[in-house]
Ligand code: NAD
């Protein structure tokens with residue numbers, strides 16, 4: 644019997660990440676090579692025409708797994724029956740914009756989208772927020788979707804995770820596949836903490852294979868500030884690598900993995916206040932993320948986890964004060 648297609652909604656579909664993402668979803672890389680999909684492309688009215696152009700190109704690929712495409716500027720239509728929602732479209736920080744203005748502008752996007760998900764999405768909806776500030780945007784959307792289980796709202800730190808793998812692999816001259824148990828903690832921002840004290844290379848703890856100065860003064864800042872370095876080099880935010888990380892996140896969420904990084908609602912583990920959408924070491928089993936428990940956190944890591952979590956708390960307080968959650 645033919646399988647019912649999975650409906651995947653992508654917001655900001657006419658943007659750079661959207662362009663790098665949609666073709667990979669349609670080719671089967673998001674969910675699996677045997678899973679048919681329908682795509683729903685949500686854009687603001689001014690960008691609907693551009694999204695329609697992308698939809699024409701998707702048609703022109705004749706992807707065997709793509710069973711339909713819709714383009715809309717109405718979140719209620721876009722999320723109607725959605726099984727997977729990739730919230731990519733966001734308001735970027737423009738010159739002179741204060742943090743409060745940025746949060747306010749994004750609250751105006753992610754609040755209504757959360758409500759539209761709440762009112763229209765399928766029961767098994769899974770949400771990945773990519774648009775920045777991703778963790779707090781995910782929190783805003785989640786708080787507007789009281790009927791959806793809270794843990795279905797996640798934010799993307801998989802790009803940071805992949806960056807950390809790549810930096811360490813280059814340093815140790817090993818293939819990325821030899822690195823296990825990498826972890827990004829906290830916020831998708833420059834305060835994030837890429838942790839080498841639990842990562843393993845050939846069965847050895849990664850932090851013991853590199854010198855402390857490199858770990859502290861090169862590795863951590865290189866990973867944490869990589870997004871800014873890409874913007875500096877390209878003149879635009881990372882797009883294909885962000886799309887790739889979104890594919891990795893959802894694929895692993897649905898199909899399972901033993902260890903990766905994802906920002907998910909905290910249950911209080913590792914001293915991260917409950918409810919914050921913070922990056923943790925996670926496994927996925929039976930379609931659900933689980934925080935990997937029982938890791939020893941030394942003073943070096945504790946200080947850095949606390950700093951990034953503090954930033955998430957500040958963002959949560961700011962959106963509360965603005966009445967956005
Ligand atoms: P972009 O400016 O190229 O595209 C954004 C698109 O979103 C635009 O087409 C815009 O019209 C659309 N949009 C704006 N408001 C919308 C709304 N309310 N509904 C639907 N669509 C809307 O940007 P991009 O390069 O694709 O990046 C998108 C976001 O992803 C940015 O916030 C960026 O900072 C973020 N990002 C996150 C990560 C991460 O690791 N979490 C990595 C890279 C980029």
Ligand code: LMR
Pocket residue numbers: 775802869870871873880881
């Ligand atoms: C990235 O990590 O590449 C992006 O989040 C950077 C940005 O600010 O868009």
